[in-house]
Amino acid sequence: MRNAAKLEAQIRALLDSEQRRDDPLYLALEQLYRRYCDQREQIERLSWISDRYQAAMLQENRVLNARSEQQQRRLQKIARISDRYQEMQRELTRDLRTSATHDPLTGLPNRRLMLEQLQAAGQRRDTDFSLALLDVDHFKQINDAYGHDIGDQVLTRIAALLRSQLRSHDVCARWGGEEFLMLWPDLELSRAIEVAERIRLTMARTPFEIQGVQRTLTISIGVAGYRPDVDQDSADIIKRADFALYAAKRAGRNRTIAERSADDDLADRERTEI
Numbered sequence: 001m002r003n004a005a006k007l008e009a010q011i012r013a014l015l016d017s018e019q020r021r022d023d024p025l026y027l028a029l030e031q032l033y034r035r036y037c038d039q040r041e042q043i044e045r046l047s048w049i050s051d052r053y054q055a056a057m058l059q060e061n062r063v064l065n066a067r068s069e070q071q072q073r074r075l076q077k078i079a080r081i082s083d084r085y086q087e088m089q090r091e092l093t094r095d096l097r098t099s100a101t102h103d104p105l106t107g108l109p110n111r112r113l114m115l116e117q118l119q120a121a122g123q124r125r126d127t128d129f130s131l132a133l134l135d136v137d138h139f140k141q142i143n144d145a146y147g148h149d150i151g152d153q154v155l156t157r158i159a160a161l162l163r164s165q166l167r168s169h170d171v172c173a174r175w176g177g178e179e180f181l182m183l184w185p186d187l188e189l190s191r192a193i194e195v196a197e198r199i200r201l202t203m204a205r206t207p208f209e210i211q212g213v214q215r216t217l218t219i220s221i222g223v224a225g226y227r228p229d230v231d232q233d234s235a236d237i238i239k240r241a242d243f244a245l246y247a248a249k250r251a252g253r254n255r256t257i258a259e260r261s262a263d264d265d266l267a268d269r270e271r272t273e274i
């Protein structure tokens with residue numbers, strides 16, 4: 001580059017020199033030099049244009065990259081929002097299902113869920129299962145003595161105690177006011193009576209502190225076992241547990257009474273007929 005500049009300076013000096021004007025090669029050299037200057041100018045212009053073009057391309061690339069990054073950030077944000085939305089939907093569905101199937105006071109399954117479970121148990125006709133209907137004795141006295149709110153708290157504690165007596169696959173539902181229904185899968189009637197008795201005794205021996213006073217409560221229980229031969233639907237076995245509970249109340253409360261079997265009824269009738 002330095003050589004080219006030196007050569008150019010020499011040529012200019014030659015062309016500027018007055019003595020060389022008459023030289024036969026002067027004109028040719030001058031034309032050659034002018035042509036060289038034009039070409040150099042063209043090359044400079046071309047490289048300027050190329051530089052500008054490259055700079056513009058670079059800038060455009062930067063803008064495109066920035067836009068693409070922004071777009072990616074937006075998409076990630078939308079994906080996060082959509083994930084959160086879906087999670088909320090799932091939670092909402094779970095909450096809706098829970099509130100439709102559980103009792104808000106005690107958190108126990110409600111009547112509807114119990115009926116679903118009973119239907120499922122009935123459909124598996126090969127299994128032995130039993131039911132127990134439990135009713136708190138003289139619960140009205142608690143409400144009358146301490147008010148409805150304390151009554152609610154006592155019901156919640158009773159529910160917790162009942163739940164603590166269950167195996168993981170048993171179900172205890174709040175059946176109505178102070179009435180609970182237990183479903184014991186794979187438990188035939190004789191074993192169910194033993195379990196019901198254990199629960200009844202646990203309740204009778206567990207004091208509840210109500211406004212600083214230790215009080216025990218008792219429950220009456222009616223137990224019934226599934227009879228695949230006669231039970232058309234869940235209403236049949238519930239009805240038998242209900243009759244048994246009624247009998248337990250009539251017999252003085254704080255006791256477990258099992259349903260009467262068809263054989264018992266027959267024996268009774270025969271006794272009456274004699």
Ligand SMILES: Nc1nc2c(ncn2[C@@H]2O[C@H](COP(=O)(O)OP(=O)(O)OP(=O)(O)O)[C@@H](O)[C@H]2O)c(=O)[nH]1
Binds near residue numbers: 140149176
């Ligand atoms: N605090 C409260 N009380 C309730 C609830 N549901 C029902 N009860 C009360 O439970 C009581 C049931 O009274 P009764 O049907 O006369 O029966 P009981 O006093 O338990 O007597 P027996 O069942 O015959 O032993 C009533 O006072 C109802 O108000 C509830 O969700 N909260």
